[in-house]
Amino acid sequence: MKNRNPVVHKLLESFVQFHKLNWKQSPMVSLKSSEIMVLFSIKKLMNPDTPGIKMSDISNALRVASPTITQLINSLETNGFVERTMDKEDRRAVRVKLTDKGEGAIEKASESFYEAFNGLAEFLGEENSNLLADLLSQTFTYFEKRKKEIF
Amino acid sequence: MKNRNPVVHKLLESFVQFHKLNWKQSPMVSLKSSEIMVLFSIKKLMNPDTPGIKMSDISNALRVASPTITQLINSLETNGFVERTMDKEDRRAVRVKLTDKGEGAIEKASESFYEAFNGLAEFLGEENSNLLADLLSQTFTYFEKRKKEIF
DNA sequence: AATAAATTATTAGGCAACCTAAATATATAT
DNA sequence: ATATATATTTAGGTTGCCTAATAATTTATT
Numbered sequence: 001m002k003n004r005n006p007v008v009h010k011l012l013e014s015f016v017q018f019h020k021l022n023w024k025q026s027p028m029v030s031l032k033s034s035e036i037m038v039l040f041s042i043k044k045l046m047n048p049d050t051p052g053i054k055m056s057d058i059s060n061a062l063r064v065a066s067p068t069i070t071q072l073i074n075s076l077e078t079n080g081f082v083e084r085t086m087d088k089e090d091r092r093a094v095r096v097k098l099t100d101k102g103e104g105a106i107e108k109a110s111e112s113f114y115e116a117f118n119g120l121a122e123f124l125g126e127e128n129s130n131l132l133a134d135l136l137s138q139t140f141t142y143f144e145k146r147k148k149e150i151f
Numbered sequence: 152m153k154n155r156n157p158v159v160h161k162l163l164e165s166f167v168q169f170h171k172l173n174w175k176q177s178p179m180v181s182l183k184s185s186e187i188m189v190l191f192s193i194k195k196l197m198n199p200d201t202p203g204i205k206m207s208d209i210s211n212a213l214r215v216a217s218p219t220i221t222q223l224i225n226s227l228e229t230n231g232f233v234e235r236t237m238d239k240e241d242r243r244a245v246r247v248k249l250t251d252k253g254e255g256a257i258e259k260a261s262e263s264f265y266e267a268f269n270g271l272a273e274f275l276g277e278e279n280s281n282l283l284a285d286l287l288s289q290t291f292t293y294f295e296k297r298k299k300e301i302f
Numbered sequence: 303a304a305t306a307a308a309t310t311a312t313t314a315g316g317c318a319a320c321c322t323a324a325a326t327a328t329a330t331a332t
Numbered sequence: 333a334t335a336t337a338t339a340t341t342t343a344g345g346t347t348g349c350c351t352a353a354t355a356a357t358t359t360a361t362t
Contacts, residue, residue, distance in 0.1 A: 004265060004269075005269065005272065007272050007277055007280045007281055007284070008265060008268045008269050008271075008272050008280075010280075010281065010284040011268050011271060011272060011280055011283065011284045012264060012268050013284070014283070014284040014285075014287040014288050014291075015174060015268075015287065016188075017287065017288065017291050018287040018288075018290065018291055019175070020214060021290070021291055021294050021295075022294075022298075023166060023290075023294055024170070025298075032346095032347065032348085033347090033348090034347075034348060034349085037167075054310080054311095055310070055311060055312095056309085056310065056311080063171060064348085064349070064350095065349075065350060065351080066310080066311065066312085067311085067312070067313080067314090067349095067350080067351085068348075068349060068350075069311090070311065070312055070313085071312095071348095071349095072348095074312095087310095090309090090310080090357080090358075091310095091356075091357060091358085092309065092310040092311065092355095092356060092357045092358070093309095093310060093311080093357095094310080094311065094312095113163060114155060114159060116294075116297065117159045117162050117163050117166075118155075118156065118159050119293070119297065120159075120162060120290060120293050120294075121156065121158050121159050121162060123289070123293045124286065124289060124290070124293075126158055128286060128289075129158045129159075129161075129162050130158055130161065131282060131286065132162065132165070132283070132286040132287075132290070133158070133161040133162045133164070133165040134165075135275065135279060135282065135283040135286070136165040136166065136168065136169040136283075137165050137168065137169075138274070138275060138279075139169065139172070139271060139275070139283070140165075140168050140169055140172055142270070142271050142274045142275075143172050143173075143174055143267075143271075144172075146267065146270065147173075147176075183317095183318065183319085184318090184319095185318070185319055185320085205339080205340095206339070206340060206341095207338085207339060207340080215319085215320070215321095216320075216321060216322080217339080217340065217341085218320095218321080218322085218340085218341070218342080218343095219319075219320060219321075220340090221340065221341055221342085222319095222320095222341095223319090225341095238339095241328080241329075241338090241339080242327080242328060242329085242339095243326095243327060243328045243329070243338065243339040243340070244328095244338090244339060244340080245339080245340065245341095303362105304361100304362090305360100305361085305362080306359100306360080306361075306362090307358100307359080307360070307361090308357100308358080308359070308360085309356100309357080309358070309359090310355100310356085310357080310358095311354100311355085311356085311357105312353100312354080312355080312356100313352105313353085313354075313355095314351105314352090314353085314354100315350100315351090315352090315353105316349105316350075316351085316352105317348105317349085317350075317351105318347100318348090318349085318350100319346105319347090319348095320345105320346085320347085320348105321344100321345075321346075321347100322343105322344090322345080322346105323342105323343090323344090323345105324341105324342085324343085324344105325340100325341080325342075325343095326339100326340085326341075326342095327338100327339085327340085327341100328337100328338080328339080328340105329336100329337080329338075329339095330335100330336080330337070330338090331334100331335080331336070331337085332333100332334085332335075332336090
């Protein structure tokens, strides 16, 4: 990394630092942050005229392998945050929906996420917040493209 | 997360996306990225008139608990990337330094990191790259401060 | 219709990157 | 001399993922 473009070095340093950041801090003592992410994505995908979300849809939404979702849903189900039901049209599929407890949990989590990120948005200022979000998305695009090109 | 400030939502979304990003992709098949980070920090801390870096210094530099460093150094040592020596002034301490193999490895890793981040800097443009690095650092500051205030 | 191929989810087992608590050895302070 | 502090290691655990193999069912092909 020697005597090269200092911007590059600065970028790398900030990435390292940022990466350590635990911004996903679970506000619910009883839920891991991966579980909260699952609840969020169920909430987001859910619509009133379906009996629940398919495992594979959660897996796609979170870009996580399906056995991972199985495990997370197992734990969420045994703790009463979600319910599994059989899909009547496709008996291979499983439909998952939030219980009232689940709804309550994401209500709280949502509150606390909002508070944290609202604080950040205030701290950075609206313009910078927008900029940051855009730059992060661009960075994501860059690395995804790069990955495809290399392999 | 309903009908609230859209900037906040956008920030959160971009964080989620960015967080998944595997920008630390280890270029050396035989080294995990945590191990590369250790090698980097040894290289950075090293100075010609010491016989090596103390475990605790690596641990502080990377902000990782010392048993974690012990494990990483164990593996790096058995694979010949670093060498442990006793500290003659303080016999509790251990000094770690890079072997030639270790130097070679971080040379290559450094090359490949630089290439990736240089590409990013070009992709974003110099001004935006600087901005991104600054905003990430500010974000780090914000969350660190928040953590302290809450607990 | 029968068989093959694809899809959905689960089970089993593993890995990376961390952590804490307790143990060991040595150094420093009282 | 004893207590306390520091440096490292050992032992064992957690989180968040993964792949390969299996079971059940659906869809496509002959």
